[in-house]
Amino acid sequence: xxxTTALKSTDAPATAVDAAPATDTGPAPGKPRSLxxxxxHDLRRNPLFLISMVLILLLAVMAIxxxxxxxxxxxDANLAEHYLQHPNWGHFFAPDWxxxxxxxxxxxxxxxxxxxxxxxxxxxxxxxxTVTGLVIGMIAGYFGGWVDTILSRITxxxxxxxxxxxxxxxxxxxxxxxxxVVILSMAFLGWTQIARVxxxxxxxxxxxxxxxxxxxxGASTTRILTRHILPNAIAPVIVVATIALGGYIAAEATLxxxxxxxxxxxxxxxIDVSAAKDQLRNAPFVLVIPSVMVSVTVLxxxxxxxxxxxxxxxKMR
Numbered sequence: 001x002x003x004t005t006a007l008k009s010t011d012a013p014a015t016a017v018d019a020a021p022a023t024d025t026g027p028a029p030g031k032p033r034s035l036x037x038x039x040x041h042d043l044r045r046n047p048l049f050l051i052s053m054v055l056i057l058l059l060a061v062m063a064i065x066x067x068x069x070x071x072x073x074x075x076d077a078n079l080a081e082h083y084l085q086h087p088n089w090g091h092f093f094a095p096d097w098x099x100x101x102x103x104x105x106x107x108x109x110x111x112x113x114x115x116x117x118x119x120x121x122x123x124x125x126x127x128x129x130t131v132t133g134l135v136i137g138m139i140a141g142y143f144g145g146w147v148d149t150i151l152s153r154i155t156x157x158x159x160x161x162x163x164x165x166x167x168x169x170x171x172x173x174x175x176x177x178x179x180x181v182v183i184l185s186m187a188f189l190g191w192t193q194i195a196r197v198x199x200x201x202x203x204x205x206x207x208x209x210x211x212x213x214x215x216x217x218g219a220s221t222t223r224i225l226t227r228h229i230l231p232n233a234i235a236p237v238i239v240v241a242t243i244a245l246g247g248y249i250a251a252e253a254t255l256x257x258x259x260x261x262x263x264x265x266x267x268x269x270x271i272d273v274s275a276a277k278d279q280l281r282n283a284p285f286v287l288v289i290p291s292v293m294v295s296v297t298v299l300x301x302x303x304x305x306x307x308x309x310x311x312x313x314x315k316m317r
Contacts, residue, residue: 039311049307055300063116070095072109074267079104084283101286102275111293114269117262118297121183122249128187130194130241137198138225138233142206152199159192164254171260182261186248197240201233208232239309246301253294269294 043049062069072095082104088096095106140151163186170185171177205211206229214224255261256270257277264271269290276286 052303133191133194141202243305
């Protein structure tokens with residue numbers, strides 16, 4: 001007698017459950033990340049970025065709210081009692097914690113208030129040169145021809161002028177060298193590198209299919225530049241700008257040290273280093289402490305720029 005059970009198992013039609021293929025019950029793959037989200041994903045896991053961000057945020061708070069760190073005035077001088085008084089390391093964050101300078105002023109208070117001028121110069125100069133260089137580079141790279149030739153030759157002329165020497169020539173023509181005079185002189189000379197980077201990026205991007213399609217659909221030049229080219233060309237510009245920011249802070253300190261940059265009564269680390277250079281043997285702390293502050297600030301922004309470059313540049317992955 002035939003086995004009816006076997007016949008049923010072989011001849012019965014497969015049900016929908018039986019016919020359905022095996023599927024993966026795991027989570028579906030997420031939406032691909034954009035360049036910026038992918039860069040942020042990498043930056044959050046970069047110790048170099050985290051350390052630099054903590055230092056930069058601390059410096060920013062010092063520049064904006066210096067009274068949170070000290071109640072002493074950076075301009076109060078008591079030459080009779082505090083002339084080159086050595087640091088009192090036991091009095092943390094007190095006016096005499098880091099000693100007093102040749103004018104009897106608190107070095108600690110001047111360090112806190114000096115962050116405002118240095119960071120203000122660095123940030124505003126970076127913004128100014130980024131906007132100027134980006135506009136010039138985009139116009140030269142997009143239009144090409146005689147427009148590119150003229151703008152490129154102008155860029156070459158400015159690029160050939162040594163930055164510090166050119167800033168010295170400009171600043172010596174002013175009797176009063178305020179913060180804004182220093183910013184304008186540095187911004188006048190510092191846009192060339194960003195202009196070259198932006199021009200190269202635009203020349204590559206304007207040949208992309210989405211730009212050609214936008215032109216074919218009748219999009220205006222302004223729309224193409226702002227909606228299609230700018231978002232895709234700005235990444236290398238941001239990398240150059242973040243790295244250059246630390247250089248501008250160092251340049252301001254150098255010019256102030258040479259006596260050509262900021263001048264009293266402005267509180268600046270470069271001014272303090274310049275005033276303390278003759279006391280290297282008698283009281284080296286007067287020179288070393290503001291110098292270390294300049295170095296830490298510049299290093300923080302350089303570390304930040306280096307981390308951003310590694311995150312945005314696919315070749316560095």
